[in-house]
Amino acid sequence: MNILEMKNVTKQFGGLTAVGNVSIQVEKGSIFGLIGPNGAGKTTIFNLITGIYKVSEGEIIFQDQRIDQFQPYQIADMGITRTFQNIRLFKKLTAYENILTACHYNANYNILDAVIRTHRFKKEEKMLHDHAEELMEIMELKDRKDIVSSNLPYGLQRRLEIARALALNPKLLLLDEPAAGMNPDETIKLMELIRQIREQFKLTVVVIEHHMDLIMGVCDKIAVLNFGRKLAEGTAQEIQENPKVIEAYLGEEEVNC
Numbered sequence: 081m082n083i084l085e086m087k088n089v090t091k092q093f094g095g096l097t098a099v100g101n102v103s104i105q106v107e108k109g110s111i112f113g114l115i116g117p118n119g120a121g122k123t124t125i126f127n128l129i130t131g132i133y134k135v136s137e138g139e140i141i142f143q144d145q146r147i148d149q150f151q152p153y154q155i156a157d158m159g160i161t162r163t164f165q166n167i168r169l170f171k172k173l174t175a176y177e178n179i180l181t182a183c184h185y186n187a188n189y190n191i192l193d194a195v196i197r198t199h200r201f202k203k204e205e206k207m208l209h210d211h212a213e214e215l216m217e218i219m220e221l222k223d224r225k226d227i228v229s230s231n232l233p234y235g236l237q238r239r240l241e242i243a244r245a246l247a248l249n250p251k252l253l254l255l256d257e258p259a260a261g262m263n264p265d266e267t268i269k270l271m272e273l274i275r276q277i278r279e280q281f282k283l284t285v286v287v288i289e290h291h292m293d294l295i296m297g298v299c300d301k302i303a304v305l306n307f308g309r310k311l312a313e314g315t316a317q318e319i320q321e322n323p324k325v326i327e328a329y330l331g332e333e334e335v336n337c
C-alpha cells in the first residue's frame with residue numbers, strides 16, 4: 081500500500097523546470113531514497129510534498145488524500161515532517177529543550193489547564209517530558225541533554241534535528257541530507273538509527289542523500305533524478321546496474337553524486 085504518491089508532478093520557476101513530470105510511489109513502511117546531482121530537483125520535491133511550493137502541474141496524494149493544494153500546516157498536521165539541508169535548530173536552547181518544544185506541539189491541554197496547573201496539565205507534561213527523554217535516549221543524545229544545541233558537534237546537531245522531527249509523531253519523515261558533514265563512522269551509525277526509528281515508530285522515510293553508502297545500505301527503493309526528470313527507479317542493486325544511472329554519474333570514479 082502506498083502512503084505517498086506523486087503523479088506527473090511538474091514545478092516551474094519562471095522558465096526553469098526544477099521538477100519535470102515526475103511520478104513516484106512510496107510504499108508505507110519503506111525507506112525511499114531520492115538521489116541525483118546538485119540541482120536535480122530533490123529538495124524542490126520535499127518543498128512540494130510539504131506544501132512550501134505549489135505544484136505547477138500534477139498531483140500529490142498522501143494516504144489516499146490529495147494534498148497538493150494544502151497549506152504547510154495542514155500537511156504537517158496530517159503527519160508529514162521534515163528535516164532541512166541546513167540545520168534549523170533553536171540554537172540557544174539545549175538539546176533537551178529543542179526536543180521538548182517540539183513535543184509540546186501535540187500537547188493535549190488548554191491554557192486554563194496550564195494557568196491553574198490542573199491534574200490533566202501535570203499528567204500531560206509528564207508524558208511530554210518522558211517522550212522527550214525517550215527520544216534523547218533513542219538518538220543517543222542523553223549525555224548531551226543540557227548542552228546548548230549550537231555547541232553540539234555537527235553530527236549530533238543532525239541527530240538532534242531528527243529527534244525533534246520525531247517528537248511531532250510523523251507518519252512520513254522526510255530527511256534532507258541527514259548525513260551531510262558526518263564522517264564514515266557517524267554515517268554508518270545514522271544508517272542504523274534510520275532503520276531503528278522506522279521499526280520503532282512504524283514510519284515511512286524518504287531520504288535525500290549524497291552519501292551513496294547510506295542510500296544503498298538503507299533504502300528499499302531509490303529514485304534517481306537528473307535535471308528535474310526521473311532517470312531511473314528501483315532497488316539499490318537495480319540502480320547501481322542501470323546504464324543510464326551509470327552514465328549520469330555512478331560511473332564516476334568517486335561514487336558521490
Ligand SMILES: Nc1ncnc2c1ncn2[C@@H]1O[C@H](COP(=O)(O)OP(=O)(O)OP(=O)(O)O)[C@@H](O)[C@H]1O
Nearest residue numbers: 093096098116117118119120121122123124125165
Ligand atoms: N525558489 C526557487 N526559485 C527559483 N529556482 C529555484 C527555487 N528553488 C529551487 N530552484 C532551482 O530548481 C533547481 C532544483 O533545485 P533543488 O534545490 O531542488 O535541487 P537539489 O537536487 O535539491 O540540489 P542539491 O543537491 O544541490 O540540494 C535548481 O536549478 C534550483 O536553482
